[in-house]
């Protein structure tokens with residue numbers, strides 16, 4: 001027992017969690033992301049405890065004035081990682097981005113890895129490899145990566161130096177995805193970089209889903225770590241329906257244990273999505289209202305102001321429901337609607353998500369509206385339609401927009417419509433959760449009509465809580481308020497938490513949080529196979545029906561608010577979409 005004088009071992013903070021063979025904690029250097037959640041202490045990016053009695057206090061766990069948990073000495077120098085004393089060189093982690101030449105790798109993964117490095121959140125010993133069929137030298141990979149790196153967080157003078165240091169840790173291996181030789185060559189190069197340290201390996205499958213199994217088979221056989229952990233981040237969509245998702249999971253599990261598979265849904269790494277549980281469970285005021293008794297409907301909205309732009313090859317085979325609704329929006333719904341978990345441990349949270357997903361009705365065709373954007377000319381500018389995308393097959397009925405009404409048949413949510421809508425090529429880029437509350441019973445102000453100025457129908461002006469996931473993260477509550485003055489006039493005002501004003505620092509990208517979690521073995525923000533099964537069970541029947549009946553999507557102009565049908569669907573449940581009412585375009 002480490003002599004902490006506190007009567008308990010600091011490692012007691014390390015929550016027990018199932019670990020794949022060889023899993024070791026990695027010694028992290030100082031990382032500015034304060035990971036103070038007790039359940040995640042074991043993942044702490046090292047925060048050297050504030051000096052205590054004038055001496056750097058490490059090895060003891062205490063909460064100082066900032067509530068920052070110190071990190072035990074063993075983690076500071078790597079001993080708790082079971083990596084053996086530092087003189088044996090400790091451990092190392094390699095991150096191999098499979099599909100390195102692709103869109104996601106360039107746009108999100110390499111920039112996220114650099115941001116983690118820049119914030120000192122990566123382990124001291126790490127190496128990044130790109131793997132794809134394209135022929136590229138190490139230098140060409142570095143040049144490609146450098147085009148998308150930014151020092152957007154806490155711009156510091158040494159950004160260029162840090163970027164160069166990062167790029168020098170990046171290497172490339174060309175190979176076929178089903179080639180054991182290709183991955184064996186990668187393994188050889190990884191071993192060179194690992195230089196005798198305990199080798200932990202992370203593979204990020206940034207490739208089309210149809211080649212996931214090829215890569216896992218080849219890499220698990222010839223490029224797995226011999227003594228550390230080997231993990232695979234698997235991108236969405238996980239299959240196309242219940243059947244193909246089940247086949248994919250079974251195929252992956254021929255080569256990997258469940259705890260080696262990190263199914264990523266990057267929306268779970270979004271700040272406002274992660275904040276959902278904090279809002280609900282760390283405040284008193286929300287949980288009592290969080291049910292059918294007070295909530296009239298919940299709206300989950302995803303909107304992009306651009307089209308598929310060359311990703312038609314992938315997108316046309318999936319469509320907006322599989323691309324956005326069955327994963328991102330449904331994950332947000334599950335976190336929003338779940339019961340209070342037993343603890344903040346990954347499995348307890350994921351247990352509650354599965355329970356609420358299993359309480360949901362299968363989506364019916366009459367509760368779905370689909371749309372597809374069409375080209376048009378506005379103000380002399382020509383906007384293409386989905387069908388104009390050269391990567392989209394002629395005559396495609398793949399929806400680029402969908403709206404759906406979903407229901408949770410449990411005591412908390414019985415009868416409350418959860419309305420989702422997701423679309424590309426709409427009038428704005430936005431993702432938000434809108435909670436519309438019930439009318440005030442016996443509203444005293446219902447009869448009071450302000451003379452003259454536009455009356456506020458307080459009976460219709462119910463409270464609405466909005467969590468804006470992006471852009472410009474915010475949480476605001478729409479209330480009725482007395483207009484200052486000698487009279488009695490009411491208007492709509494917002495209690496408003498605008499992140500850019502309250503928190504003077506940039507928000508990490510979702511991929512940063514999730515990559516760090518995967519390196520640390522924290523599974524809370526990744527999808528478990530039974531969650532996936534429950535999610536596909538809700539959507540698979542209607543997806544099949546849409547395709548078997550070749551339901552024609554309602555065409556909507558590029559840049560518009562989407563198909564009119566979405567309004568009729570909402571009206572069926574006495575709902576108006578909150579994102580397009582006159583008093584809320586979401587700006588302040």
Ligand SMILES: NC(=O)C1=CN([C@@H]2O[C@H](COP(=O)(O)OP(=O)(O)OC[C@H]3O[C@@H](n4cnc5c(N)ncnc54)[C@H](OP(=O)(O)O)[C@@H]3O)[C@@H](O)[C@H]2O)C=CC1
Nearest residue numbers: 099101102103104105132133134206207208209235236237
């Ligand atoms: N792009 C995005 O915004 C997002 C993507 N995703 C998911 O991430 C994964 C990667 O997406 P993205 O980067 O856009 O994909 P890309 O289409 O860019 O493909 C990535 C790489 O895979 C290889 N590749 C592409 N098509 C094939 C094919 N038919 N057979 C074999 N190899 C192929 C290419 O590399 P090479 O030819 O060099 O081998 C390509 O550079 C997908 O599963 C996607 O669903 C998830 C969220 C967002």
Ligand SMILES: O=C1O[C@H](COP(=O)(O)O)[C@@H](O)[C@H](O)[C@H]1O
Nearest residue numbers: 236266304323324328431470510
């Ligand atoms: O998973 C996906 O997400 C992106 C949108 O991600 P965001 O973080 O930029 O909101 C979407 O464009 C893409 O089609 C989809 O595959």
